[in-house]
Amino acid sequence: MAFLSQEWPTQSLVCNFQIPMQLDLSSLTSVKDFVTEVLKDFPKINVLVNNAGVYIPVEKNSKTKEGFEINFGVNHLGHFLLTNLLIPRLQESAPARVVTVSSTLHERGKIEFDNLRGEKGFAVAGGRYNPGYCNSKLANVLFSQELAKRVKGSGVDVYVLCPGFTFTGLFRNTPIKWFQYIMFAPIALYAMRTASQGAQTVLHCATEEALEGVSGHMYRNCALYQSKATLDPEVATKLWQVSEELTGVTFDDIVKR
Numbered sequence: 001m002a003f004l005s006q007e008w009p010t011q012s013l014v015c016n017f018q019i020p021m022q023l024d025l026s027s028l029t030s031v032k033d034f035v036t037e038v039l040k041d042f043p044k045i046n047v048l049v050n051n052a053g054v055y056i057p058v059e060k061n062s063k064t065k066e067g068f069e070i071n072f073g074v075n076h077l078g079h080f081l082l083t084n085l086l087i088p089r090l091q092e093s094a095p096a097r098v099v100t101v102s103s104t105l106h107e108r109g110k111i112e113f114d115n116l117r118g119e120k121g122f123a124v125a126g127g128r129y130n131p132g133y134c135n136s137k138l139a140n141v142l143f144s145q146e147l148a149k150r151v152k153g154s155g156v157d158v159y160v161l162c163p164g165f166t167f168t169g170l171f172r173n174t175p176i177k178w179f180q181y182i183m184f185a186p187i188a189l190y191a192m193r194t195a196s197q198g199a200q201t202v203l204h205c206a207t208e209e210a211l212e213g214v215s216g217h218m219y220r221n222c223a224l225y226q227s228k229a230t231l232d233p234e235v236a237t238k239l240w241q242v243s244e245e246l247t248g249v250t251f252d253d254i255v256k257r
Helices: 028-041 070-092 104-108 131-150 178-190 200-207 233-247 251-255
Strands: 002-005 007-010 013-016 047-050 096-101 156-162 217-220
Touching: 028 070, 047 070, 047 200, 070 096, 070 131, 070 156, 070 233, 070 251, 096 131, 096 200, 104 131, 131 156, 131 233, 156 200, 200 217
Parallel strands: 047 096, 096 156, 156 217
Antiparallel strands: 002 047, 007 013
């Protein structure tokens, strides 16, 4: 789910409304239709939170509507298209923020430009970590890095974060046997964060006044986080360009409209 923040002043009060809208990030058509409705109904957007995520084992060979590997397609491409199409409205509403939820598992990811769709398979498929998910989380970080560079000086700040190991429905597509549930229950109870706890760094990046004008960084536990991954700016730029080709949108054309 991507969250949009809209403030409506009513006399001396400021009322925040939550309006549910349908958005399927596994469909680029759905993303475009969603943006059309948002731009029609929301004259001002101050915060965009790219929060949606799927964790689907690569062994399932799941695809998006356009045939992209499901983790890469939903977690990265869907958000890439959504953000790009909303950038002009965010810039018009400045100061504004784009907050993207990643994971420290991005440090286990790898961007292989000849295997973005998983057409060559994944070397560590079946291992402890889902390579499709890890790759998509690395794409989130690189996307934020490149976006921050492209919108610099426009009044739009960009943040990427890890919410921590949080007890949500993210792993619902991962098959777990009955005895694994028993073994995992104590971990879920004592080690994992609640959804509310996991949201704290999201809220920090979306609302903390001290972060205004500070863009392009990663956060964890409401503090700056230094990634252990090698975040090559050239890879970020190339990923952006490839993502433009895959989604059919060009940043320069969008901001000139």
